[in-house]
Amino acid sequence: MFTIVDDPLDVGALIRDAQRPGCGAIATFVGTTRIDESEGAVVEYLEYEAYRPMADRKLEEIGAEIEGRWDVGYVSIVHRLGRVDPGEASVAIVVAAPRRGPAFEASRYAIERIKEVVPIWKREVWSDGYVWVGSQVGSREGVSAKP
Amino acid sequence: MIRVLLFGAAADRAGTREIELPLEDGATLAEVWPLLAERHPDLAPMRDTLAFAVNGEYARADDGVSPGDEIAVLPPVSGG
Numbered sequence: 292m293f294t295i296v297d298d299p300l301d302v303g304a305l306i307r308d309a310q311r312p313g314c315g316a317i318a319t320f321v322g323t324t325r326i327d328e329s330e331g332a333v334v335e336y337l338e339y340e341a342y343r344p345m346a347d348r349k350l351e352e353i354g355a356e357i358e359g360r361w362d363v364g365y366v367s368i369v370h371r372l373g374r375v376d377p378g379e380a381s382v383a384i385v386v387a388a389p390r391r392g393p394a395f396e397a398s399r400y401a402i403e404r405i406k407e408v409v410p411i412w413k414r415e416v417w418s419d420g421y422v423w424v425g426s427q428v429g430s431r432e433g434v435s436a437k438p
Numbered sequence: 439m440i441r442v443l444l445f446g447a448a449a450d451r452a453g454t455r456e457i458e459l460p461l462e463d464g465a466t467l468a469e470v471w472p473l474l475a476e477r478h479p480d481l482a483p484m485r486d487t488l489a490f491a492v493n494g495e496y497a498r499a500d501d502g503v504s505p506g507d508e509i510a511v512l513p514p515v516s517g518g
Contacts, residue, residue: 322518339517340445340446341517342443342445342491342494342510342512344494345491345494345495345510346517348494370517381517381518382517382518402518405517405518406515406516406517406518407515408496408515409515409517410445410491410510410512410515410517411515411516411517411518412445412446412447412513412515412516412517413516413517414446423446423447423450423513423516424516425447425487425513425514425515425516426446426447426448426484426487426513426514428447428450428451428484428513429447429450436483438447438450438451438453438480
């Protein structure tokens, strides 16, 4: 399953969906909002947006790349959009494989590829302004270029 | 006309998420940028960081663009 959603992720359900009699390993990567601190300010939440349906299609392409490279039984990638509060999950990658090596490697590959090719963007909303991650455009004094 | 969608920091700087631009038949993606930068000068400093998509797929400067196409302006992606 490759999908983009607006609601909180149910990681437990995603893992249960991956269980297969022919698979001896399920590797899961979950990306979560981290509270960073700098210059006396803190990250309050992250906000994600995507170019759809291109982003959906790129997630499917990553799944196809994984199935071409590793012996896996099941791959799912779910990315959340909108506001994601500290500790909450923005992305969940679940790979089931007959053996653990490919499961670990493929889940790592998926998150690295997401950060390279999937048209999704995040904005850090700090206590003193915001910054678009990767562009350094925003309203934080001294940290970002003004929009 | 072509439809240009802007995302993330590009939408922020331009102050809009969607604009329409006039474009001749037989144009290339490279010809879109000057029109865009003229309309929204605040985008100009981002030029070297941007990627572009035509009809939902990454495109290069010499790729053709036709009336009715959807062009997307993509700042560095930051999903995950």
